Amino acid sequence: MAGEPLLRVEDLKLHYRSGRGVVRALDGVSFDVRRNEALVVLGESGCGKSTLAKALMRLLPRNIAHFSGRMLVDGVETMGHSEERFRREVRWVRISLVMQAAMNALNPVVRVGQQVAEPLRVHRGWSNRRALDRAAEVFALVGVSADFLQRYPFELSGGMRQRVVLAMALVTEPDLVIMDEPTSALDVLTQASIMNALKRIKQELGTSFILITHDVSTSSELAERVALMYAGQLVELADAKDFFREPAHPYSKLLMASVPRLHQEEKPVHIPGQPPNLLDPPEGCRFAERCPSRFGRCDRDPETFRIGERRTVRCWLHAEGTRT
Amino acid sequence: MNASIREVRTSATGPVLSVRDLHTWFELRQWGFLRVGSVRAVDGVNFDLKAGEAVAFVGESGCGKSSLARTLLGLHQPTRGEVIFEGRSLGTLNAAERKAYLARVGYVQQDPYGALPPFMDVRRILHEPLIVHGVRSRAERDKRARAALEEVRLSPPEDFLSKFPHMLSGGQQQRVVIARALILRPAMIIADEPVSMLDASVRVEILQLLRSIQTDHGLTLAFITHDLSTVRHFAERIFVMYAGRIVEQAEVNELLNHPQHPYTQALLAAISDPDADNAHQQREVPPGEPPSLLKPPAGCRFHPRCNRMIAGTCDREYPPDLEPRSGHGTACWLYR
Ligand SMILES: Nc1ncnc2c1ncn2[C@@H]1O[C@H](COP(=O)(O)OP(=O)(O)OP(=O)(O)O)[C@@H](O)[C@H]1O
Ligand SMILES: Nc1ncnc2c1ncn2[C@@H]1O[C@H](COP(=O)(O)OP(=O)(O)OP(=O)(O)O)[C@@H](O)[C@H]1O
Ligand SMILES: [Mg+2]
Ligand SMILES: [Mg+2]
Numbered sequence: 001m002a003g004e005p006l007l008r009v010e011d012l013k014l015h016y017r018s019g020r021g022v023v024r025a026l027d028g029v030s031f032d033v034r035r036n037e038a039l040v041v042l043g044e045s046g047c048g049k050s051t052l053a054k055a056l057m058r059l060l061p062r063n064i065a066h067f068s069g070r071m072l073v074d075g076v077e078t079m080g081h082s083e084e085r086f087r088r089e090v091r092w093v094r095i096s097l098v099m100q101a102a103m104n105a106l107n108p109v110v111r112v113g114q115q116v117a118e119p120l121r122v123h124r125g126w127s128n129r130r131a132l133d134r135a136a137e138v139f140a141l142v143g144v145s146a147d148f149l150q151r152y153p154f155e156l157s158g159g160m161r162q163r164v165v166l167a168m169a170l171v172t173e174p175d176l177v178i179m180d181e182p183t184s185a186l187d188v189l190t191q192a193s194i195m196n197a198l199k200r201i202k203q204e205l206g207t208s209f210i211l212i213t214h215d216v217s218t219s220s221e222l223a224e225r226v227a228l229m230y231a232g233q234l235v236e237l238a239d240a241k242d243f244f245r246e247p248a249h250p251y252s253k254l255l256m257a258s259v260p261r262l263h264q265e266e267k268p269v270h271i272p273g274q275p276p277n278l279l280d281p282p283e284g285c286r287f288a289e290r291c292p293s294r295f296g297r298c299d300r301d302p303e304t305f306r307i308g309e310r311r312t313v314r315c316w317l318h319a320e321g322t323r324t
Numbered sequence: 325m326n327a328s329i330r331e332v333r334t335s336a337t338g339p340v341l342s343v344r345d346l347h348t349w350f351e352l353r354q355w356g357f358l359r360v361g362s363v364r365a366v367d368g369v370n371f372d373l374k375a376g377e378a379v380a381f382v383g384e385s386g387c388g389k390s391s392l393a394r395t396l397l398g399l400h401q402p403t404r405g406e407v408i409f410e411g412r413s414l415g416t417l418n419a420a421e422r423k424a425y426l427a428r429v430g431y432v433q434q435d436p437y438g439a440l441p442p443f444m445d446v447r448r449i450l451h452e453p454l455i456v457h458g459v460r461s462r463a464e465r466d467k468r469a470r471a472a473l474e475e476v477r478l479s480p481p482e483d484f485l486s487k488f489p490h491m492l493s494g495g496q497q498q499r500v501v502i503a504r505a506l507i508l509r510p511a512m513i514i515a516d517e518p519v520s521m522l523d524a525s526v527r528v529e530i531l532q533l534l535r536s537i538q539t540d541h542g543l544t545l546a547f548i549t550h551d552l553s554t555v556r557h558f559a560e561r562i563f564v565m566y567a568g569r570i571v572e573q574a575e576v577n578e579l580l581n582h583p584q585h586p587y588t589q590a591l592l593a594a595i596s597d598p599d600a601d602n603a604h605q606q607r608e609v610p611p612g613e614p615p616s617l618l619k620p621p622a623g624c625r626f627h628p629r630c631n632r633m634i635a636g637t638c639d640r641e642y643p644p645d646l647e648p649r650s651g652h653g654t655a656c657w658l659y660r
Contacts, residue, residue, distance in 0.1 A: 038603065044523040045494070157613055158385070187384040187550055192594035193609040200606070214523055217553065220598040221607075241600035258525040260553040261597040262580065267557045270529035274493060 004075040005032035006175055006208050007056075007095075012069035014055040021279045022065045025051040027232035029069075030304075030324075033176060033225075038202060038209040040219040040240070042255070043229030044275065049212045050100050052229070053180045056210075057097045058086055092119060096169040100180040100212075103161035106153040112164045113139075113149025119172050138167040141204075143197050159190035163197070170201065176208040184215060195221035216259045220244060228252050231275050231286040234304075238311040248313045250293045285315070293317060338411075339372035340512060340544050341396070345405035346370070348388075348395045352618065362403075363617045365391035367568030369405075370645070375511075378538055378545040380555040380576075382591075383565030384614055389548045390434055392565075393516045396546075397431055398422060410511075427457050430505030432515035434548075439501045440489040446473070446500055447485040450507055457508055472503040476533060495526035502534065512544040520551070531558045553595055556580055564588045567615055567625035574652035584654040586610075587626045624657065632658060 014026040025048045033039050043049050054060060060067065071078050078090055099105070107115055116138065117131035126134075136146045142163040153161055162182060169177050183191040199222065201207055213219050219226070223240040228249065236249040247253045251271075260268045273290035276282055282289070288298040297316040304314045305321035312324055348366035353359055365388040373379060381389050394400045396407055398414050407414045409425060417425060433439050440449060450469035459465050473481040476499040489497055498518065505513055515534060519527040535558045538545040549555060555562055555576060562579045564572040564587065572585040583589045590610045596602050610629040615621050621628055627638040637657050648659040 044525065159613065188552070188591060188594045189384065189609055190613075192596075192607045196606050196609065199603065216524065216598050217596045220596055220600065220602045222603050223600065224603060239600075240603065244598045244600050255525070256598070258528055259598055260524075260528065260551075260557065262553045262556075262592065262595050263597065267532070268528045268554075270532065271525040 005034045007033040008072040010070040015066040017063040017065040023278045024232050029234050036206045038222045039225040040223035041212045041227045047229045048232045053178050095176045096174040098169045098179040102165040116167045138171045142166045178210045180212045235314045249315050250291045251287045340375040341373040342408040343371050347404040348391050348400050349403040361618045364568050376542045378559045379561040380559035381548045381563045387565045388568040393514050427508040428511045430510035430513040432505045432518045434516040445486050445488050472507045476503045494522050515547040572654040584648050585656045586630045586632050
């Protein structure tokens with residue numbers, strides 16, 4: 001299977017039903033993740049990042065209006081899998097998820113070691129002893145001392161609880177770990193130390209990551225590839241070194257200019273306006289209303305163009321690239 | 325640091341706010357009566373703010389930033405020490421003077437989403453402080469509410485006056501919170517993490533707004549944050565807090581370019597600017613976590629995590645305030 005990416009997603013859509021109509025939260029997203037690669041998904045609040053995570057894990061709320069697209073794991077199409085088969089072969093087995101704010105959702109009355117060991121007992125039928133030993137190993141990996149196995153969540157700091165939920169996602173040794181805003185609520189030193197642990201895990205275990213965040217600076221601690229979302233769609237997908245140095249989409253450019261930097265004299269800019277309502281997004285380019293480079297063609301929905309080997313941009317300005 | 329304090333005192337303008345030996349401890353009880361100990365949230369803080377300057381307090385979660393802010397506002401009674409505003413100690417004010425003080429100091433509280441009462445529309449939210457402070461005329465209140473909305477660039481005001489908080493975006497809600505803090509025309513604003521809940525692009529916008537209001541009106545602005553990468557653009561001076569105390573203070577560029585305290589150095593080293601090379605190197609991070617404020621370590625609070633700890637000194641006695649560089653103060657034994 002050499003050459004097949006670990007994960008391939010094509011035209012993934014997930015729409016919600018709501019009292020006021022259909023929310024097009026995820027509206028045609030395509031990307032690959034290779035083995036041992038870290039993809040960062042950036043975008044502002046409400047653009048559909050958590051919806052993407054839920055779609056990939058197929059953890060769907062009841063009010064789904066539409067769910068479609070292709071999702072291949074090691075080249076095997078999984079969208080057709082029954083729920084039973086998806087659970088047996090994909091979810092928590094190949095791909096696991098650290099949900100947004102998961103550190104506040106730990107069970108308050110169960111010792112954290114037991115919570116980390118649980119999937120091994122339940123899904124693999126391991127003995128409690130064996131599962132706890134494995135939990136201790138994963139604790140070491142994420143930087144929690146084994147003494148903490150016996151503690152309750154309220155006895156741990158926020159940073160320690162975040163490491164515990166990370167351990168829960170890693171304990172079954174998945175190929176891909178999706179993390180939704182794993183460090184956004186934490187202090188810089190705690191953030192840096194958790195990012196250090198993730199880099200080490202990636203190197204030692206060869207795990208792939210999808211890191212979802214709105215924090216561009218922290219994302220660079222792990223990113224090899226960057227996907228930028230806007231209003232339910234991917235506007236740019238590129239290698240981190242190209243994206244951070246020379247973003248191509250007008251929204252990417254503004255976003256990068258809005259990032260405050262420690263050693264920079266110029267003030268960061270802000271992006272005027274607001275993202276469109278996903279109940280009724282515009283026909284044409286969704287960013288056009290706020291775009292300084294908008295022109296006539298932007299009334300039509302832009303295609304996604306490929307520039308060079310490794311970058312795609314959903315913008316008419318790049319129409320000289322090849323169509324994807 | 326001591327030298328600069330004296331200098332400020334005797335200068336023509338004088339400090340608008342002075343804080344001396346301030347302690348705010350919270351008594352911790354079990355089952356409502358058993359005294360377990362005290363949380364030393366603010367534990368010996370000294371500083372002066374000059375009229376019209378913008379300063380930032382930075383430090384990790386739980387280091388006492390909000391407790392300090394709330395003590396400055398008179399919402400917590402200090403356990404020891406005093407807060408002196410425009411020459412008068414808060415402890416000596418009677419009820420009427422205290423109310424007048426609260427009109428002089430605007431407060432933007434942490435957590436914008438909890439800051440606005442959900443059942444009030446924007447008009448009522450903005451009228452409320454005016455009513456409390458005796459502005460009887462409805463027309464006058466309306467005029468000031470409109471002016472405050474214009475000030476925070478929510479215009480035209482008519483579009484916002486009858487909206488309820490849930491109809492506004494996070495950034496708009498935060499502007500309303502700022503408008504409310506401005507409506508009594510305060511001399512000083514204390515903004516506690518005014519943007520931490522917002523998207524990066526909106527953050528910059530709100531900080532710029534606060535800063536421009538501050539310079540336009542010559543307000544004194546104290547803002548609290550744990551985001552060091554924004555402070556250089558929005559403050560002139562920085563105070564770094566660790567475990568209830570100020571460990572370093574200096575003018576912004578001086579502090580960012582020449583951090584003296586090992587804690588400040590660690591904080592700055594942990595901050596990333598977006599760069600693809602970051603993914604390929606481990607960052608240096610001090611071990612451990614900030615101490616419990618219930619039983620802080622003896623000596624320097626940072627010594628258990630410090631890689632330059634001097635045994636027998638740093639673990640024994642709290643360091644004095646020293647001034648290793650001109651105008652740049654730090655509490656660290658390395659500079660004795
Ligand atoms: N269960 C749901 N039912 C209806 N609408 C939903 C549901 N979950 C999310 N949405 C809407 O879908 C859009 C995308 O939400 P999502 O949570 O994916 O955004 P996000 O990018 O993760 O935002 P944030 O950065 O704030 O976490 C939003 O408009 C949101 O209000
Ligand atoms: N009213 C209170 N009663 C008891 N303890 C308190 C009270 N308010 C704060 N504390 C404690 O005092 C310490 C300092 O809290 P504070 O809210 O001032 O920190 P902070 O620096 O603002 O943190 P953050 O960045 O998370 O907002 C914490 O240990 C907190 O639990
Ligand atoms: Mg989300
Ligand atoms: Mg606080």
